[in-house]
Amino acid sequence: MSVKKIEAVIKPFKLEEVKEALTEIGIEGLTVSEVKGFGRQKGHTEIYRGSEYTVDFLPKVKVEIVLADSLIEKGVETIVKAAKTGKIGDGKIFVLPVEDAIRIRTEEKGDKAV
Amino acid sequence: MDWHAGCSNSPLKSAWGRIEKNKQTKYIKERTMNKLVKKLALLLLAGSIVAAPFHTFAQEEEAAVVEEVVAAVEPVVEEVAAAVEMDEDYAALLAEQGDGAYAFDFFVTSNLWTVIAAAMVFLMHLGFSCVESGLCRSKNTTNILFKNAFIISIGLVTYALTGFNTHYPGDFNGYISINGPFSDGNIDNTFGYGGVGLAMTGYGDFIFQAMFAATGATIVSGAVAERVKLLPFMIFATLLVGLAYPVIGSWHWGGGWFSNLSGGEGLKDFAGSAVVHAFGGFAALACVIILGPRKGKYVDGKIKPILGHSMPLASIGVLLLWFGWFGFNGGSVLSAAPGGVSLVFMTTALAAAAGCLGAILLSWIVFKTPDLTMALNGMLAGLVGITANADIASVMGSMIIGLIAGFIVVLSIVALDKMKIDDPVGAISVHGTCGIWGIIACALPFLCPGTPFGIVGQFIGVAAVAIAAFVFSLVVFGALKVIMGVRVSEDEEEAGLDKSEHGQEAYPDFAPAVKG
Numbered sequence: 001m002s003v004k005k006i007e008a009v010i011k012p013f014k015l016e017e018v019k020e021a022l023t024e025i026g027i028e029g030l031t032v033s034e035v036k037g038f039g040r041q042k043g044h045t046e047i048y049r050g051s052e053y054t055v056d057f058l059p060k061v062k063v064e065i066v067l068a069d070s071l072i073e074k075g076v077e078t079i080v081k082a083a084k085t086g087k088i089g090d091g092k093i094f095v096l097p098v099e100d101a102i103r104i105r106t107e108e109k110g111d112k113a114v
Numbered sequence: 115m116d117w118h119a120g121c122s123n124s125p126l127k128s129a130w131g132r133i134e135k136n137k138q139t140k141y142i143k144e145r146t147m148n149k150l151v152k153k154l155a156l157l158l159l160a161g162s163i164v165a166a167p168f169h170t171f172a173q174e175e176e177a178a179v180v181e182e183v184v185a186a187v188e189p190v191v192e193e194v195a196a197a198v199e200m201d202e203d204y205a206a207l208l209a210e211q212g213d214g215a216y217a218f219d220f221f222v223t224s225n226l227w228t229v230i231a232a233a234m235v236f237l238m239h240l241g242f243s244c245v246e247s248g249l250c251r252s253k254n255t256t257n258i259l260f261k262n263a264f265i266i267s268i269g270l271v272t273y274a275l276t277g278f279n280t281h282y283p284g285d286f287n288g289y290i291s292i293n294g295p296f297s298d299g300n301i302d303n304t305f306g307y308g309g310v311g312l313a314m315t316g317y318g319d320f321i322f323q324a325m326f327a328a329t330g331a332t333i334v335s336g337a338v339a340e341r342v343k344l345l346p347f348m349i350f351a352t353l354l355v356g357l358a359y360p361v362i363g364s365w366h367w368g369g370g371w372f373s374n375l376s377g378g379e380g381l382k383d384f385a386g387s388a389v390v391h392a393f394g395g396f397a398a399l400a401c402v403i404i405l406g407p408r409k410g411k412y413v414d415g416k417i418k419p420i421l422g423h424s425m426p427l428a429s430i431g432v433l434l435l436w437f438g439w440f441g442f443n444g445g446s447v448l449s450a451a452p453g454g455v456s457l458v459f460m461t462t463a464l465a466a467a468a469g470c471l472g473a474i475l476l477s478w479i480v481f482k483t484p485d486l487t488m489a490l491n492g493m494l495a496g497l498v499g500i501t502a503n504a505d506i507a508s509v510m511g512s513m514i515i516g517l518i519a520g521f522i523v524v525l526s527i528v529a530l531d532k533m534k535i536d537d538p539v540g541a542i543s544v545h546g547t548c549g550i551w552g553i554i555a556c557a558l559p560f561l562c563p564g565t566p567f568g569i570v571g572q573f574i575g576v577a578a579v580a581i582a583a584f585v586f587s588l589v590v591f592g593a594l595k596v597i598m599g600v601r602v603s604e605d606e607e608e609a610g611l612d613k614s615e616h617g618q619e620a621y622p623d624f625a626p627a628v629k630g
Contacts, residue, residue: 047483048419049540050528 001111003098004072009035010083010091015061021082022065025074029114032063041089060091066101068111094114120627133579156286206309210451221305224313224449228322231445231617235325238438239266239332244431246336247620249422249487249539253610254340259474261335261344265351269328278320279325280360281368290361294338296320313449322445331355333394334587336539338401340408343602344615346594350587354397358586362387362579372578376557376571385446385456387502387552388576395546396580398537400587404595407536409607417531420538425486432490436466439497443504451533462497465507465516469496472520480524488524491540495523496550502552503562511561519548552578 010018015032022030036057043056067075076093084090103113158172211221243262247255278296301307301316308314314322331351338347357362366372366389372381383389411420422428429532443462473492477485496516500507526543535542551578555561557569594600601607613619 047481047485048421049485049487050477050481050524050531051417051419053419061456 001068001070003066003068003101003111003114005064005066005096005098006072006075006079007094007096008065008079008083008091009037009060009093010063010079011085011089012059012061014083014085014090016064017081018063018079022075025078027065027067027071027075029065032041033062033064035060035062039089039092058089066098066114068114138494164302179273189256191469210313210449210569211621220450221313224451225315227450227455228314228318228445228448229444231441232318232322232325234441235322235445236266236438238435238442239328241431241434241438242329242332242336243360243488244427244434246339246431246539248424248426248428248431249336250339251420251610252423252621253612253619255423255612256616256618257344258335258339259612259620260616261339261347261351262332264348265328265331265335265355266615268348269331270324270350273324273327273360274320276356277360277363278323281323281363289365303431311448313451319448325356326386327359330359330394330583331395333391333541333545334398334401336541337398337537338405339408339538340611341601341607342401342405343598344611346591346598346600350591350594350600353590354587356559357585358397359393362582365389365578366575372575375575376566376568379566379568379571381553381575382506382554382556382565382567382572383502383575384505385443385501387498387549388579391498391501391545392549392553392576392580394551395542395544396584399535399542399546400584401591401600402535402542403538404588404591407534408538409525409604411536412432412534420528421591422487422538428487428490432493436493436497439466439501443501446492447505454505460509461500461504461507462496464509464512465496465500465504466493467496467515468513469493469499469520469523472496472517474520476521476524490528491523491544492520494544495519498545498548499552499555501549503556506556506562506565508561508563509557511563515552515555515561519551522547522551546580550580599615 008018012034019030036059038056038058041058043054043058045052045054047053061080065075072095076095079093100109100114101111102109188537224551237460239262243259245388246262250258275295289333301320303315303317305313307313307316308319331354333349334351334354335386346614354372364370366381375381381388386393391402408420410418412418439462440459448456470489470493473495474484477488477492481488496519499515499519499522504512505517523540525545526547527537527540530537530542553572554569557565557567557572559565602614604609610619
């Protein structure tokens with residue numbers, strides 16, 4: 001069976017909840033990175049030694065998971081539920097097609113590899 | 115008494131010593147008699163305490179106890195009689211100890227305190243390294259640490275080669291003092307070196323003074339950080355600490371022309387608000403003017419702050435500096451005189467605390483946010499302000515001196531920024547501007563009660579130091595700019611000096627931890 005990738009950009013303090021929710025529905029692995037960016041939330045101004053500056057890029061966490069097609073919908077739903085605060089800046093989720101997945105140790109392919 | 119100004123060494127020192135001895139002769143005799151009486155009283159008291167248990171167990175032994183006390187007193191009587199015959203220097207030493215004479219050996223304690231204070235001043239160089247690293251970007255950290263490692267090393271070596279003997283030259287014309295290396299031949303490593311006034315050995319004095327020497331260059335290092343080319347900076351730092359500091363310092367500490375200020379009272383600069391801090395601050399100002407601001411600091415007439423990369427490092431640095439300052443000021447008492455050391459510790463701490471509060475107050479009102487870097491600069495400002503007058507300021511005086519320094523440093527940082535003078539760590543404001551304030555504060559009687567120093571004399575002294583340091587730096591750093599360039603290229607500045615000057619990153623973030 002083919003696989004797809006979920007990329008979720010979320011608020012950093014929501015990572016723990018998202019991870020726990022995903023673990024609960026049986027997802028066994030994910031990759032996380034610290035990222036910065038801006039959307040409609042935009043930045044804000046801060047002051048350093050008397051001069052104002054704009055913080056354009058806000059810190060976010062990007063969660064990447066590759067799942068079998070059948071699990072994608074459930075996965076997205078779980079992340080939305082766990083990461084939502086209802087306030088601006090909650091982030092975005094992207095679902096991407098994946099050509100193939102290979103587990104290096106066993107060389108298994110496709111949904112067996114994820 | 116300002117020991118620093120009076121008792122440097124050789125002819126000057128011995129002349130001072132003679133005057134002091136004459137003054138003290140009568141005093142010593144009175145003291146010896148007072149001490150005899152006090153010792154007897156103490157022993158009688160001790161005797162009665164010792165006797166107390168005997169009363170409980172064997173009251174009939176009362177007579178024996180009295181005999182015991184008498185026996186205990188006898189050697190003391192002999193001792194004091196012998197003391198009268200003692201070497202005059204040693205008697206003066208005992209007199210100097212006052213009421214604490216029984217408790218410790220003043221000279222040993224003083225010398226020990228001086229070398230410990232030297233080690234504390236040494237630690238300030240770690241403080242400077244941390245502040246400078248923390249308030250600059252991570253891509254320049256190796257470069258900053260390298261400069262600081264070099265500065266403390268070259269400062270000590272040049273102080274041995276040219277500084278010490280130039281600072282304490284004995285008879286000279288009062289303006290230009292050049293002298294050779296200090297060596298075993300011209301230094302006394304015993305009590306005889308400084309006697310009572312300078313209660314330390316020659317080597318102890320050297321190492322304490324030497325630790326100060328590199329400070330001027332360290333101050334400059336912070337102001338020129340993130341864009342200065344390494345080699346020309348090293349050449350400049352060597353000339354600043356090896357040539358300018360000894361000559362300018364000798365005006366004050368070498369018995370130079372500053373001795374004539376305030377109608378012969380001299381310049382009041384206890385531990386170096388002018389000679390060390392304003393010196394470094396104004397050298398830094400000249401270098402920054404020649405060097406120009408960091409790329410991206412002033413764009414289209416607007417100030418774009420360049421954020422320091424580590425507030426923990428900056429805080430560690432400033433608090434280390436405060437700790438070291440107890441040695442910087444406390445050691446400048448030049449003995450372990452209980453009154454002097456305690457007073458100086460108190461004024462130093464109160465000024466630092468008030469400086470921090472002053473900067474917090476003003477920066478919060480003006481900027482509407484509590485800025486940590488301003489609070490830290492305020493602490494340093496208070497310390498620089500109290501450095502000139504730590505031994506004459508009153509309790510309230512020291513707090514007001516610190517508080518005002520805290521206000522001044524915030525205003526000075528903002529003003530320099532408006533003039534497009536880019537000083538990443540605030541060194542010019544902390545050391546230059548507040549150095550001047552510290553010197554002026556010495557002349558204000560409501561801060562320093564009974565001060566004999568005039569505001570004009572104080573101003574002439576600090577202005578002379580500031581102008582001399584500024585002009586020296588303008589000429590030398592300007593010459594280096596013409597000869598070899600003093601600034602890295604734009605590309606190198608963007609890449610960071612760690613990569614472009616050293617090929618060595620302080621934080622090799624994405625490099626694999628294990629190679630091969």
